[in-house]
Amino acid sequence: MTDEQRRRRGRPRSEQAHDAVLAAARELLAEVGYARLTIEGVAARAGVGKTTIYRWWSSKAELVAEILYRPISIEEIPESGSPRDDLAANIRLIVEPFTDPWYGPALTGARNDLNADPEGQKAFQAQIMSGRRDTGRAVFQRLVDAGDLPPDTDVDYLIDVMSGLLVYRGAIWRQPITEEDVRKLVALLVDGRPPRRTPS
Amino acid sequence: MTDEQRRRRGRPRSEQAHDAVLAAARELLAEVGYARLTIEGVAARAGVGKTTIYRWWSSKAELVAEILYRPISIEEIPESGSPRDDLAANIRLIVEPFTDPWYGPALTGARNDLNADPEGQKAFQAQIMSGRRDTGRAVFQRLVDAGDLPPDTDVDYLIDVMSGLLVYRGAIWRQPITEEDVRKLVALLVDGRPPRRTPS
DNA sequence: ATAACAAAACGCAACGTCACGTTATTGATT
DNA sequence: AATCAATAACGTGACGTTGCGTTTTGTTAT
Numbered sequence: 001m002t003d004e005q006r007r008r009r010g011r012p013r014s015e016q017a018h019d020a021v022l023a024a025a026r027e028l029l030a031e032v033g034y035a036r037l038t039i040e041g042v043a044a045r046a047g048v049g050k051t052t053i054y055r056w057w058s059s060k061a062e063l064v065a066e067i068l069y070r071p072i073s074i075e076e077i078p079e080s081g082s083p084r085d086d087l088a089a090n091i092r093l094i095v096e097p098f099t100d101p102w103y104g105p106a107l108t109g110a111r112n113d114l115n116a117d118p119e120g121q122k123a124f125q126a127q128i129m130s131g132r133r134d135t136g137r138a139v140f141q142r143l144v145d146a147g148d149l150p151p152d153t154d155v156d157y158l159i160d161v162m163s164g165l166l167v168y169r170g171a172i173w174r175q176p177i178t179e180e181d182v183r184k185l186v187a188l189l190v191d192g193r194p195p196r197r198t199p200s
Numbered sequence: 201m202t203d204e205q206r207r208r209r210g211r212p213r214s215e216q217a218h219d220a221v222l223a224a225a226r227e228l229l230a231e232v233g234y235a236r237l238t239i240e241g242v243a244a245r246a247g248v249g250k251t252t253i254y255r256w257w258s259s260k261a262e263l264v265a266e267i268l269y270r271p272i273s274i275e276e277i278p279e280s281g282s283p284r285d286d287l288a289a290n291i292r293l294i295v296e297p298f299t300d301p302w303y304g305p306a307l308t309g310a311r312n313d314l315n316a317d318p319e320g321q322k323a324f325q326a327q328i329m330s331g332r333r334d335t336g337r338a339v340f341q342r343l344v345d346a347g348d349l350p351p352d353t354d355v356d357y358l359i360d361v362m363s364g365l366l367v368y369r370g371a372i373w374r375q376p377i378t379e380e381d382v383r384k385l386v387a388l389l390v391d392g393r394p395p396r397r398t399p400s
Numbered sequence: 401a402t403a404a405c406a407a408a409a410c411g412c413a414a415c416g417t418c419a420c421g422t423t424a425t426t427g428a429t430t
Numbered sequence: 431a432a433t434c435a436a437t438a439a440c441g442t443g444a445c446g447t448t449g450c451g452t453t454t455t456g457t458t459a460t
């Protein structure tokens with residue numbers, strides 16, 4: 001790229017300011033939540049002008065979306081040998097961010113604001129969710145290849161069932177998702193075994 | 201109740217104004233969506249003062265929540281003789297409001313705003329969701345009684361799986377839920393049969 | 401020279417509250 | 431029976447506040 005060689009004239013953008021904004025936004029997100037997070041508050045804490053923030057991001061929702069994106073950019077699940085364990089690992093990876101108490105509200109909050117703009121919806125969907133689905137497909141495919149699921153299994157449907165439960169419990173109702181829940185989910189999705197009440 | 205007998209002095213609250221506000225809010229919700237819905241806009245269309253709105257509801261989210269509550273106040277599912285059909289009927293009843301294109305965003309939007317206030321969260325949960333869960337428990341219990349599910353089935357878990365898929369697809373990603381999807385869901389939850397790809 | 405920077409101010413939109421005069425109902429007084 | 435406070439919700443309109451996204455100004459780094 002010639003962009004890197006021929007540096008632009010004038011003062012270059014400060015990566016330091018960029019990172020300070022992200023850090024400040026992350027902190028404030030954890031402290032006050034998405035609804036009470038303001039651009040002006042972020043600028044003040046980052047020691048940065050609002051102008052600088054708007055030079056990098058076009059809205060509060062977009063800024064928050066970038067923060068939310070990172071922990072969700074899921075790497076591949078290593079093959080443990082047991083496809084069921086791989087699925088469980090994938091579930092835990094999805095759930096993990098929800099354990100941060102600010103994450104769920106911020107996720108739904110950002111999604112909600114981005115929905116005001118009809119094209120922001122697609123942007124969010126593409127940016128946040130596409131990586132997860134690819135990872136999920138790969139994991140379920142291992143189960144199909146191992147013969148644990150029929151060859152013509154509707155994998156995307158299973159991904160929606162899985163994601164649905166996790167989002168519903170974790171992000172919407174903010175209930176913790178336990179190891180027990182993971183076990184029940186794998187049993188239901190792969191083996192078709194209904195969940196049993198835990199003898200407490 | 202003595203409240204009804206001994207009416208308060210002064211001008212009584214206008215049920216007409218109350219209903220006009222609800223109607224106007226419902227219209228505007230369908231026209232501009234939750235995010236762009238304003239109290240002032242509702243007041244203007246209803247021909248009502250903002251004060252009157254705040255006399256009945258304490259926030260936009262609370263007002264919208266009342267609108268959302270009505271279609272969800274689920275009646276009992278009649279016993280068709282086939283518990284599986286009862287479950288399918290329950291699923292269709294949950295999905296039905298999502299066919300209104302404004303409903304899903306309004307649901308997530310109102311929920312999100314109510315979460316800013318930590319006690320509004322409980323209010324929403326109690327008001328919107330409790331009825332659905334009772335209905336769902338009854339339907340799954342019929343399956344248990346009929347021997348289609350083990351006696352110690354964790355019914356609440358199944359309700360979460362079911363609700364999760366429906367909310368995830370219908371309210372969050374705004375995808376239509378087809379008869380095919382209903383069939384797959386019943387097969388998975390009750391019979392443990394994985395969903396198959398539809399030969400299109 | 402040029403462009404990103406921080407700071408500060410702008411206009412805008414919506415918020416929630418308030419004071420005002422009006423209207424509807426109740427309870428006491430004629 | 432008719433009248434008249436007292437009361438309370440009404441619609442209107444204006445208020446100050448907040449946060450937005452933009453614009454301006456002077457400074458700093460390349």
